[in-house]
Structure formats: C-alpha cells, structure tokens
Amino acid sequence: MTQDFDHDEDAREGFQHFVSVCQRCRACDLAANRQNVVVWRGNIKAPLMIIGEGPGAEEDEQGIPFVGRSGQLLDQLLTAWEIREDDFHICNIVKCRPPGNRAPKPEEAEKCRPLLTRQFNLVRPRVILLMGGTAYKYFTHDDTGITKVRGRWIQKAGYWILPTFHPAYVLRDPRRKNDLWQDIAAVRRKLSELKLLPELIT
Ligand code: SF4
Structure with a gap:
C-alpha cells in the first residue's frame, strides 16, 4: 500500500515536472x-x-485540450461507451495554438515531437486514438488521407492505433458522426479485449 502510494506520488511529480518543461x-x-x-x-x-x-x-484560453464544442462531442461519445476520465489521456500533436486554427506546420510538429514522446512514455497507453488527418500524418509519418485509413487498426510494437475523424470535422459534416461513434466503440471493445477495461454489459 505504502509502495503504491509512493509510486503514485512519484508519477505525479514526474508528470508535474514534464508539464513545467512544456510551459x-x-x-x-x-x-x-x-x-x-x-x-x-x-x-x-x-x-x-x-x-x-x-x-x-478556447483551449488556448483555458490551457486544457478539447474543451470547446469538439471536446463536448468527444466527451459525449466517450461517456456513451463508458470510457471515463480516469481511462484516457487527451493531448495534441502541438501544445500551442496555431494562429487562425490552421494546421500545425511540419517544422512545428517536429519541434513538439520530443515532448509528445516524453508524454507518451509517462502515460504508457496501450491504445491510441488519432483524431483527424493531421494527427494521423504527424504521428505515423504517413500522408494517406484520413478517409482511407479511418477505422482501420494499426498494430505496432505492442500498441493498437486507430485513426478516426476529428470531432470538429464531424460537427461540420454530421453525416460522419456515425463513423466516429463506431470508432470509439471499437476502441472500447479493444480496451476490453486487452483486459484494460471491464466488458460492457449491453
Ligand atoms: S514545440 Fe512549439 S508548440 Fe510545442 S510546446 Fe514548444 S513552443 Fe509550443
């Protein structure tokens, strides 16, 4: 018990240090x-x-990712599939707002990548959901369009990676909502298969 507590405390301190490096x-x-x-x-x-x-x-103003309309949609879908705040860690390819909401440039993504790698190693996920073409491209170094790759699992080095649409895109084109819904369902099933979350009782 004491060891677990110490371990949690170390993890919190390690993460806090990482956040201050980012800041x-x-x-x-x-x-x-x-x-x-x-x-x-x-x-x-x-x-x-x-x-x-x-x-x-809004994220820039509050310092928290996915708090605007896209975040609300994402939260609704996660909640619907019983994926709780304790079960996920949300972040972005770049940690500072690109002006006018443009996509990050390759050099910006490249400069931010060591921070994302460090974050990844602290969080130690098994399943990764990549939201939108930009996240897919910079995370995998593959230029294939998101419509071609969405919903298809990539298994790499013990990780399960699923590309999907960005919720902002779904808000602009609601016909895509079902795709995002299906992809989050697939993530939920994978987490259960890997025994990282309990089975869903339907
Ligand atoms: S690399 Fe750029 S986007 Fe990433 S935290 Fe540093 S300044 Fe911000």
Whole structure:
C-alpha cells in the first residue's frame, strides 16, 4: 500500500515536472502568440491516449485540450461507451495554438515531437486514438488521407492505433458522426479485449 502510494506520488511529480518543461518551451514559432501551453486532460496514466491536432481558441484560453464544442462531442461519445476520465489521456500533436486554427506546420510538429514522446512514455497507453488527418500524418509519418485509413487498426510494437475523424470535422459534416461513434466503440471493445477495461454489459 505504502509502495503504491509512493509510486503514485512519484508519477505525479514526474508528470508535474514534464508539464513545467512544456510551459517553458519556446522551441517553435507557436510560442509567440499563445496564451497557454495546452498539455493534457484526463489521467496522467491511462490505457487510452487520444491525440488531436492542436489547441483551438478556447483551449488556448483555458490551457486544457478539447474543451470547446469538439471536446463536448468527444466527451459525449466517450461517456456513451463508458470510457471515463480516469481511462484516457487527451493531448495534441502541438501544445500551442496555431494562429487562425490552421494546421500545425511540419517544422512545428517536429519541434513538439520530443515532448509528445516524453508524454507518451509517462502515460504508457496501450491504445491510441488519432483524431483527424493531421494527427494521423504527424504521428505515423504517413500522408494517406484520413478517409482511407479511418477505422482501420494499426498494430505496432505492442500498441493498437486507430485513426478516426476529428470531432470538429464531424460537427461540420454530421453525416460522419456515425463513423466516429463506431470508432470509439471499437476502441472500447479493444480496451476490453486487452483486459484494460471491464466488458460492457449491453
Ligand atoms: S508548440 Fe510545442 S514545440 Fe512549439 S513552443 Fe509550443 S510546446 Fe514548444
């Protein structure tokens, strides 16, 4: 019990140190206009890591990822599939807001990548949900369009990676909502299969 407590305490301290490194980072041009460095939401250790593109205006203002309309849609879908805040860790390819909500440039994603790698190693997920074409491209280094790869599992080095649509895209084109719903269902089933979450009782 004491050992678990010490371990949790170490993990929290390690993560807090990582967050402070991120907050000081000025490695790319996105540092110039940010209000906040947007690092994470959810649990510091989680079986599921959800990765989006970059912070939008509300995320930049609050310093928390996926708190705008896209985040609300995502939360609704996660809740519907009984994936709780304790079960996931949400972050983005870049931690500072690209101006005008444009996609991050390759050099910005590249500069931010060591932080994402460090975050990944702290969170230690087994399942990764990549939301949107930009997250897919920068995470996998593959330029294939998201419509071609969405919903298809990639198994790599013991990780299960699922590309899907970004909720912001689904809000613009509600016909895609069912695809995102199906992909989150697939993530939930995978977490159960891997015995990382209990089976869903339907
Ligand atoms: S986007 Fe990433 S690399 Fe660029 S300044 Fe922010 S934290 Fe640093």
